[in-house]
Amino acid sequence: LSMTAITEFKKHGVLPQDLQQEIENTDDQYLKTKLNDMFLIYSNFEKKLQGEYIEDTDLLTMLSNTIEDTDIVKDSLIYIDEFSGFTYQEYEVLKKFIKLAKQVTITVCADSLEPSLKPDTDIFYPNKVTISKIMNLVKEEKLELENTVYLGETPRFKTDELKYLEKNIFNNRAKKYDKKVENIKLFLAKNQYSEVENVAKNITKLVKHNNLRYKEISVITKDMNSYSSLIRAIFNKYDIPVFIDEKRDLNQNIIIKYILGLLEVISKNFSYDSVISYIKTGFCGIEEDEIFKLENYCTKWGIKYSKWKNDFEYGIKDEKDKQDVQRLNEIRKEIINPIIKLKNDLNNKKTYEAISRLIYEFIVSQNIENKVIEKIQKLEDKGLIDLANEYKKSYEIVISLLDDIVETLGDTETTIEKYINSFKVGLKNSSLGKIPGTQDQVIVGDVERSRSHKVKVIFIIGINDGVFPSNNKDEGFFNDSDREILKLNGIELAKGTIENLYEENFNIYKAFTTAEEQLYLSYASTDSEGKSLRPSMLIIKLKKIFLSLKEESDVITKKYEITNKNVTYEQLLENIYKLNENEQIDDIWYMVYNYYKNQNDYQ
Secondary structure, eight states: OHHHHHHHHHHTTOOHHHHHHHHHHOOOHHHHHHHHHHHHHHHHHHHHHTTTOOOGGGHHHHHHHHGGGSSSSTTOEEEEOSOSOOOHHHHHHHHHHHHHSSEEEEOOOOSOSSOOSOTTTOTTHHHHHHHHHHHHHHHHTTOOOOOOOOOOOOTTOOSHHHHHHHHHTTOTTOOOBOSOOOSEEEEEESSHHHHHHHHHHHHHHHHHHSOOOGGGEEEEESOHHHHHHHHHHHHHHTTOOEEEOOOBOGGGSHHHHHHHHHHHHHHTTSOHHHHHHHHTTSOSOOOHHHHHHHHHHHHHHTOOGGGGGSOOOTTOOSHHHHHHHHHHHHHHHHHHHHHHHHHHHHHTOOBHHHHHHHHHHHHHHTTHHHHHHHHHHHHHHTTOHHHHHHHHHHHHHHHHHHHHHHHHHTTOBOOHHHHHHHHHHHHHTTOBOOOOSSSSOEEEEETTTOOOOSOSEEEEEOOBTBBTTBOOOOOOSSOHHHHHHHHHTTOOOSOOHHHHHHHHHHHHHHHHTOOSSEEEEEEESBOTTSOBOOBOHHHHHHHHHBTTOOEEEOSSSOOOOOOSHHHHHHHHHHHHHHHHTTOOOOTHHHHHHHHHHTOTTTO
16 A cells, blocks of 8 residues: 555655655644655655666656757657546656647547536546646746647547437436437346357347458446456357457466466475466476376375375386376476475575576576477467467566566565565566457457547447446545645645546546447346346436337347357257257257258267
């Protein structure tokens, strides 16, 4: 929490001496205690960095201090687009841009340049705050403001329903749309799995029958954690190329699991679970069936801890058993002996630098880089470009992280347990951002990160209560009232929960107004654990505005459709089961049955 708060202070130009002054100014004892704690941590943190390290948050400050010494910006044309707000550091850079450049054009999405009088009902409130700050910056610095260009038309929308939605999505007095609704679709799903499957079916139909490209379709959600793995699996089943715009947790990456698994084996002294998990990462050069034999043998005879260091001698009754156990011993030595040597070396090395060097040497001795290259090649051959790029990037991150640990912690003494924690912290701050692997893909993004232009069809999924909009109660190290007191005394930090809600409303507006032609909306009745979910108030509002909007659902009856070969085969099996239960099925499934019966792969 304290490090998050320090980052917040730096972004908004607050220095330790500002906190010291604020401690003297405030009468609020609770806030005073927090500020004292922050001053102590922040001032020591700055002292530690001084003259030795540069923190990411300082880079913009360094830029604003040095940009005048270069010719990069002088006499250039600068366009700043898609920002709804700036931090103090960004405003400082912006100030220098305006002074040095020939012209700076900033686009802001709002219905006017006037300050908002009703933030509760004005979806453009956060953007109007940004406009006011830019105006003040221009006035204070005595800079020239050219005539404002106001884009009043909305040429994006090709259908009447989407035009009407843009004007009325947050209008509490909106009139009813009395025409037929054809370009907004609503779906109530039995659960999140069937919701994503419905999206996949519709995308398949749009591409096959409406001549759309995958890149002209986007999927937006506010709950990426719940939906990303479902989308990845289901879209793969439907042969839909997809790029999921998310920062992946590196701890789940197979290469990271290998390194962490190695450290866990040492820290847990060759426990059964740690050794088996390490072997299963796939970098030990052991065939899958031999891994299963080893796992079964170790489970049966309780192989753990020091037993890994000795030859296996259990369960030998005849010559065949002897040969099998002999092979398991060869595998054991191949895997365990190098780790025993590493553990012995680590016992003699107690600094971060020494441990990092030993781990790097172990990675080299086990030929991990070449094994990663082989896996990348196999993934590329299968067309799994995203995963191949992830493998490449994650290996680079591991090596870079070892360098960073040596650079920052160097000769500091540590234990293997503390080293593992430091390594995990480094991984947490090195989450894996991805770039699209191919051009023609469906883009999946969350409401905050999505930047979709020229998209004909948008699917917005998971429109459930508490998600759209979210129940954001996390106020951070400083709560809303703390922030208000600091703001009144000249220290403005990041937005509180109320301002975040205003910003979220604008993001929702942006998501609902991205599509040019069609908008597909859906929500689930239960989550992955079977708990019931309620529709968002946005669903209720849309039903009131668009009276003829029809809601489809698979809660009571599942709709079967012919899509691709694998999915249709699964649905055929479901229909055969229904037939065996004396339920009526559509005649088309008899034809489908005959088709698969004549296919060698499915016979």
